[in-house]
Structure formats: C-alpha cells, structure tokens
Amino acid sequence: MPEPIVPLLRSRSAAVALVVAAGLALVSCGTDDDTGTPNTARPTAPDTASFSGTPPTALESKASSAVESARAAASAAASSASAAAASFEASVSAEVERANQAAAAELKDVDGQGNAMSDVAMTGKPRSETGGLLAVVVTITNKTDRTASYAVQVDFLDDSGKAVETRYVGAEDLEPGEKAQPLAVSRKPAEPVLTPKLAKAQRY
Template sequence: MPRAGRPVRARAASAAVAVVASALAVAGLVSCGSDGDKAGRPAFSERPTAPDTASFSGEHPSSVASAAESRIASAQASASSAAASASAREASRQASIGAELERSRQAAEDALKGVEGRGNALNEVGMTGKPRADTNGLLTVVVTITNKTNAKASYAARVDFLDPSGKVVETQFVGAEDLAPGERKQSVVISRQPPEPVLTPRLTAAQRY
C-alpha cells in the first residue's frame, strides 16, 4: 500500500500546481485588460474648453442681416435714382427736339407766306413715300432738300395731303436753314389723319430764301 499511495499524492500535487497557475494566468489577463482599457480610452477634461472667439465678428446674426438689407436698399435706391435721372434727360432731349422741329416748321411756314405759285426751288426739293408696313400703317413721306446753288441758302417746303376727291385735308411745312452749297437735309412728314380714306401727299411749293 505504501508504494501504491505515492503516485496518488504526486498526481494531487500536480493538480494543485495547475490550479494555482491557472488562477495566476486569469489574474494576469484581468490586470492587462484593465490597463489596456485605460490606455485605449482618450483623456477628457472635466471642464469644457472655452471657444476661440478671435475669428468671431462679435455681431449678432440679426445685425448682419439688417446691415445686408440696408446695403441692398441703398443699391436699389441708387439704381432707381439713376434710372429716373436718365429718364429725365431723355424727356428733356425729346422736348428739345420737339421744340426745334416746331421752330423750323414755323420758320418754313413764314417763309412761304406771300409766295406766288409753287416757289423757286421745286427742282431742289424731292419727296418719296415710305411703305405703310414700315410705319405702323401711318402715311409717311420723306422730304429731301438739296442746295444746288453756289451759295449758302435756306429752304421751305409745303406738303399737302389730298383725299380721293382732290380736296386738301391737311397741310404741313418743313424747312432747312443755312445749307452749304451741295449740302442735303432730309425731313420726315407724317400725316395726322386717319388711315381711311387713303390720302395722297403732294409737294405743293418749295422756296429758297
């Protein structure tokens, strides 16, 4: 029996050693895992870091929006003012042209007063019609005055519009002042009568003075 018990004690001792080794291994794993977790986790500060305000304008968003709207309104006002100014200049220019045309018309009418017959310059004045398709249906003629003399001269012309019966229903005057020898000037004459009945334009008189 003493010989048989000796292997049993040896096996018990070996088993105890294995249990202790296993316990130590488990403890080591737990210790390593704990240290690894601490090493893997990022370090956080308990207090949040204050924001860097160096790049901030310090303006409230509503203030920025208000300033932008103010600039837009100012730009619109400037554009509106410029448009109004341009419109005023154009109106002034048109008024000036209208006044000059009326002055020239009146000068031509005055120059033809007392002229007998058809005047002394019919061969220096010509008249051509324009297609109604190009004038929105208006009866329009172009009067061309050419100074064919050797001296400076002024001219006056009378254009009558006749109805189908030959009656004069409208008269207009055009003129050209201080034309140099060989100089030519064209004027547009538009009838103010309705399109019906159809009228016929006629160069009635032309005077050089």
C-alpha cells in the same frame, strides 16, 4: 355475401350521378347555349346620338376664355400701334418743329409754287416705320453755290384731289450741295387713303 355488395354498388352509382350532374351544371354556366363557346359578351356602348343638352360647363368656360383672350390681344395691339404712332410723331416734331414753323412763315406770302421746286423731291416712308402714319421723306438739296435755307409745303389730297391737310417742313443754312431730309407727317386717320403732293418750295 351478396347482400352487403348491393348497397355498396348503389352508393357508388349515386356518387357518380352527383359528379356528372355537377359537371353539367358547370358547363352550362360557362358556355353559350349548347355550342360550347365561352361566354364573352361585353356591355354595349351607349348611343350618344340620342343624347341631348348643352356642352359641359368646362368647355363653355374654355371657349369664353379664348374669346376674351383674343379680344384682349386685339385691344393691346391697337393700343401698341397708337402708342408707336404717337412716339414717332413726337420724335419727329421735337427735331424739326422750329424749322417747320419758320417754313410756314416763309411760305405765307409766296405766290405760286416758289423758286425751289427743282431742289426738292419726295419719297414715301413705310408705315411699318412710322407707327402706321402716312409720312413722306422730303429731300431738299441746295443746288446753288451759296448757303441757303428752304421752306416746303406738302399737301395731302383725298381721292377727289382736294387738299384736306397741309404740312410744312424746312431746312436752314444748307451748304452748296448739302442735303436735308425732313419728314412731312399726316395726322389724319389711315382711311381714307390720302396722297401727298409737293405744293410749294421756296429758297431764301
């Protein structure tokens, strides 16, 4: 009877040894060293500080596009301002050109400042309303008791006081007490800044 029991025990011992060995192998693969802690190590992000080269082409393209867009917007704004100025000047000229020509002819032979300086006043007009042009409102009031026409000369002076441009405006057949407000518009560039001056005013 003892002979068959010994081989059986030996077989059972070998099986247990195999199970234990397999368990140890599994533990070794799933933990860090001998601490028993699961291995959760993750890949380390690359050190971008050591990278070199140029920005991506797409980024350069976007930057270039933004610059071109800004240039186009500035050009469009300048063109728009120029068109606004031309439109404003054309509308003014269409309304008063004949009267202005008559005023220039009337003042041609007038000595001094004329006889109607006290009937005329000037006020500036905002550039936002004139397309950026320098313009003044010339207010002419007939202070006499009879119908009269007026011729006015406006000089535009530089910073030295020299007249670099002269404009003429006029009003015809104003009734007593009646007012007219023609515009004197400078065609000079915005810089240098000019100063408008009432030079002559003649009633006729």
